[in-house]
Amino acid sequence: MSKAAPKTYLASGHSGCAGCCDAFAAKFTLMGAGPNCIVVNPTGCLEVMTTPFPNSAWQVPWIHSLFENAGAVASGVEAALIALGKKNDTKVISIGGDGSTMDIGIRSLSGAFERGHDFTYVCMDNEAYMNTGIQRSSGTPFDASTTTSPPGKFSFGNPRPKKDMVAIMAAHGSPYVATTSIGYPRDMIRKVKKATEIVGPTYIHAHAPCTTGWGFDTSKTLEVAKLAVETCLWPMYEMENGEITQVRKVKDPKPVEDYLRVQKRFKHLFTMEGGEEEIKKIQAMADWNIKHYGLQ
Template sequence: MNQISLLAPGHSGCAGCCDAMAAKFTLMGAGDNCIVVSPTGCLEVMTTPYPETSWDVPWIHSLFENAGAVASGIEAGLKALGKKEKTKVIAMGGDGATLDIGLQAISGAFERGHDFTYVCIDNEAYMNTGVQRSGATPYNASTTTSPAGKVSFGNPRPKKNMPAIIAAHGSPYVATTSLAYPKDMIAKVKKATEIEGPTYIHCHAPCTTGWGFDTSKTVEVAKMAVKTGLWPLYEMENGVVTKVRKLGKVKAPVEDYLKMQRRFKHLFTMEGGEEEIAKIQDIANMNIEEYGL
């Protein structure tokens, strides 16, 4: 396992940036013999302001919508050159580029069975362009396109279950991770890149800017999402859940997690907010039951 950061410091990410941490842990798990594809998003913008780069591995920028297709082409090219066995291909995109805009290309790549690993850095909105709602935005979160107000508690739709979508494609390995547990993420990335076929890692990545918390609290917020059951950590092999991180005897109430973030502040001030918090607690409870947390 490579313990040297292959993402150099000096990028323009925010203090406490989730993307920087997730990218660093991904590269630690994958090692230096890899090629990375990054679609448009915070990670791309902050690490590659022309003519500079923070990447100490080969890196290519794809369009917002086609990271899966570009990764497929790289993998096919390496196979044609006889180099695929030694070089790993990794696509690394945000939730907008993964769950929404890039879903078709990712689906095609997984359906064709290309040998690469896709890592979704999920900060639950389009942070690079102004905190707009994405398919990964959780229920009742306030964003610039799903704002809380007199007639709305925020985003009215549930978070899209991307790991289940990828598992339905027949992926041999799907795992959820959190930047709050780096050893877990590094180990899962390493495992994913060593398995033949299209594999998928979904990393929960709290965004200090879009979520509204102090820059020193990124890891603390991420841990609380796991402790409540709102973000279960598990592995799936060939469509079957094979390992989960247990919560232990004491779980944290979702209220403790929501209070840490400005995007949920309205739930504690608006009439009817208590009932909405209870609905979010139900989501956590369902996760706890479904995954045996």
């Protein structure tokens, strides 16, 4: 007899897009954390779609923070629980997008991790500022088109590689950091559960394809997420005390074209002169991941 799936603790009555990556990420996070948690959620799509006044889709205690201070608010929640003598019974989790995590909120998050606060931070990386108009973030991948890094006669889109946020958080001395993907629910649920059971500041970086911002059919969210892993553009691994301890192997990596071709944000690479050379550069990034993380 199969074991029953854990409860999601996020009600279906939200206003997210069909196939919304944030809804998947929030559900899997709560399935891993369980009901005894308090969620800190900075401004973003997840906050907007789950809490249209006077309603809320959250079935656990939830608090909204600003873009820039989720780390500070989570620290305060943890301190309050300690003062009340309730910290052992309650997990503190912050869930934010790549903009609020890697850009606007990195200062308060860095401070919270440096101070050693006991909470788990989950970054839902949809690789742009989706809530405010699909602008480039430091999580936007190389050559992707956004509204602030559009392709044109003299541009192939975003000229910079993604910021390695996982390495940054590991450098803070975090006892546990990991990458995961909404395309692999069991992996994400397991890693969130593990992170919340470890004492100290822990970090989960979850790949979260956005149907609206990336330009793919709403039924293909999980399929696109899996392609990122299968092409080795999104390595999945765990780090404990600064050392990589587990890696998800990719037996027969697919060419990056399989991933790029299904997204509108990379369409220009298949139509512009010079696009083939840009695709080769992206393939080289995937090949580097294979070697660096030992994906084969």
